[in-house]
Amino acid sequence: MTTETSALDFKSATLYAIRVVLQHAVTADLIKALEKRMADAGAFFENEPVVIDASRVVDPVDWTALIKAMRDHRLPVIGVVAQGDNLVAAQACGLTLVDLSASPTRNASDAKTAAAVAEPASSVVLTPIAKKPTATQIKTAASKAQSEAAVPDTPLAAPTMVVRGPLRSGQRIYARNSDLIVMGVVSQGAEVIADGNIHIYGPLRGKAMAGAHGDAAARIFTTGLDAELVAIAGVYRVIDAKLPADLHQQPAMISLDKDALRMSPLDQ
Numbered sequence: 001m002t003t004e005t006s007a008l009d010f011k012s013a014t015l016y017a018i019r020v021v022l023q024h025a026v027t028a029d030l031i032k033a034l035e036k037r038m039a040d041a042g043a044f045f046e047n048e049p050v051v052i053d054a055s056r057v058v059d060p061v062d063w064t065a066l067i068k069a070m071r072d073h074r075l076p077v078i079g080v081v082a083q084g085d086n087l088v089a090a091q092a093c094g095l096t097l098v099d100l101s102a103s104p105t106r107n108a109s110d111a112k113t114a115a116a117v118a119e120p121a122s123s124v125v126l127t128p129i130a131k132k133p134t135a136t137q138i139k140t141a142a143s144k145a146q147s148e149a150a151v152p153d154t155p156l157a158a159p160t161m162v163v164r165g166p167l168r169s170g171q172r173i174y175a176r177n178s179d180l181i182v183m184g185v186v187s188q189g190a191e192v193i194a195d196g197n198i199h200i201y202g203p204l205r206g207k208a209m210a211g212a213h214g215d216a217a218a219r220i221f222t223t224g225l226d227a228e229l230v231a232i233a234g235v236y237r238v239i240d241a242k243l244p245a246d247l248h249q250q251p252a253m254i255s256l257d258k259d260a261l262r263m264s265p266l267d268q
Contacts, residue, residue: 017049017078018234020070025059031069038073040229040238041207046074051098054082054090061086063093160196167192167206174212188228197221203249209236216256225252225263232256 022030038045050070054061061082070077079098080090087097161175163182169189173180180194183201190206192198196218198210203224209231211218216233226249229238233256242248243263251266 017051018045018075019051019053020075021053022057022061025054025057025061027062027065030066034069034073041231041236048075049078050075051079051081052077052090052095054080054086057082057086060089063090063095067093067095161194166202169206194218204230207231208254210254211256218256220254221252221266223251224249225254230254230261230263232261235259235261237261 020034024030052066052070067077077095080087080095081098082090091097159178161173161178161180163173163180164184166184167173167182167186167190169187171187172191173182173193175194175196175198177195179196179199180192181199181201182192185202186192186200186204186206186208188205191208192200192206193209193212195213195215196210198208198218198220200208200220200222202222204220204222204227206227207229208220208222208227209229210220211233214233218232220230220232225243225247227239229236231237232254235256246265247263253264253266255262255264
């Protein structure tokens, strides 16, 4: 028989979310910038929870229209960073105040979308308020820390997803909590995403996003760079012009350097 106490449990959790920073409150401009960002990024950000940061905005935000626009792009809004009347209005629309003071932040490298800058590199950490520990809890924690200190940490190999064969237009691969290796071409219109590194042993002609949940140290490697879009930790670049000769269709590595994407030949 199910009892009241066994029906559910409360546990702490770390929640990853996209942080969307509003630069002003002009609804039409915000929606236009959002549409451009989602058109550029394709399905990379779909179904990711969103926290809207309106801390820089003084004028009233049309929360109803903005939340609807996010949901139309499959971006569920779960929280808000705001002050004063904007916070009150956001809470009236069902949003919860989120504290990002302890969360790492990154600036998007594309200044052209200044109206609404999405920063998926942010990790929004929601933690319960800690109660004062008892003497028994302190003693137990100290004993556990002492026993763990005597055991050296052994690094574990990161899991890896391996995909054999070409990826055709419309196919999407996501390596959650792991690296991704693709043994073949990633065709134009295909998308590869990984929380870790991405290795493509073949031409990269579609879209690739490494460090999908904020790992700025992630890398993208390919034996033939000819991509539509590349991104690391949410900082992305649309490649709409031919790359330099030492990069175009050549072995290359993409990394993140101070919030800017860097593309370099593999022989450097």
